[in-house]
Amino acid sequence: MSYWPLMGIALVVIGFALRFNPLLVVVGAAVATGLLAGLDGVAVVEALGKAFNDNRYISVTWIILPVIGLLERYGLQQRARAVIAGMRGATMGKLLIAYLGFRQITAALGMKDIGGHPQAVRPLVAPMAEAAAEQSHGELAEAERDQVKAMAAATDNVGLFFGEDIFFAIASILLIQGVFEAAGYPLTPLQLSVWAIPSAICAFVIHAWRIRSLDRRIGSARA
Structure with a gap:
């Protein structure tokens, strides 16, 4: 069992502590977690796209x-x-x-x-x-x-x-x-x-x- 994917949590903590752009921090941590878990770049992008598509109704409120x-x-x-x-x-x-x-x-x-x-x-x-x-x-x-x-x-x-x-x-x-x-x-x-x-x-x-x-x-x- 590899603990390397948990580095994504550390990236989120460090990014927020340094007051980087939250969106970039979260996306960067997600990509890093996927890569450290053994997924290739295309699979990581596919996973992000699927998650966004499955929860796209949440983004409707942004229209207002x-x-x-x-x-x-x-x-x-x-x-x-x-x-x-x-x-x-x-x-x-x-x-x-x-x-x-x-x-x-x-x-x-x-x-x-x-x-x-x-x-x-x-x-x-x-x-x-x-x-x-x-x-x-x-x-x-x-x-x-x-x-x-x-x-x-x-x-x-x-x-x-x-x-x-x-x-x-x-x-x-x-x-x-x-x-x-x-x-x-x-x-x-x-x-x-x-x-x-x-x-x-x-x-x-x-x-x-x-x-x-x-x-x-x-x-x-x-x-």
């Missing part, structure tokens, strides 16, 4: 990135800020709590890709949250602006993570069902989904409190 880039170039973030600026009583807390509820409900219905960092948080939610915070508290410091952006991203994460488990056809529920069944506890996906509801409610309450705390903390800094 240039679309978002074009929208941002032509003022999507500025329009989002203007919408919030024209709303009376809009606050960062209210906006992000509303988005948290929206994200959890849609994820619970199986629409987990309706939000997300590249397609929703960066171009819309984060700029709107910044505008709402500025409308309530005035000009933000750079550190406060970063905190608002981070909270917008965290809100999307929490909403998706605790909302999607309520949808009984999601992969995580099926995985949990398989683990319980293997351990001798036959449960249906619907049973697991129902027991995910209390966790989702607790997550909503806790994260909503964190959002309001940040909103109040920014306001108290100017008091």
Whole structure:
């Protein structure tokens, strides 16, 4: 048994430590692993091509990135800020709590890709949250602006993570069902989904409190 193919792992670690291009590091490590395993160059390229073709559906999501880039170039973030600026009583807390509820409900219905960092948080939610915070508290410091952006991203994460488990056809529920069944506890996906509801409610309450705390903390800094 040869351990030389494991050199590919070392190449990945070294490449990331030296901050080389991640794509080049991964492809280079894959090619090196194939060659060290005794494959010829053509076989390595064939294996890479087959893996890409078998998982090409993953790359479909990349199509949205240039679309978002074009929208941002032509003022999507500025329009989002203007919408919030024209709303009376809009606050960062209210906006992000509303988005948290929206994200959890849609994820619970199986629409987990309706939000997300590249397609929703960066171009819309984060700029709107910044505008709402500025409308309530005035000009933000750079550190406060970063905190608002981070909270917008965290809100999307929490909403998706605790909302999607309520949808009984999601992969995580099926995985949990398989683990319980293997351990001798036959449960249906619907049973697991129902027991995910209390966790989702607790997550909503806790994260909503964190959002309001940040909103109040920014306001108290100017008091």
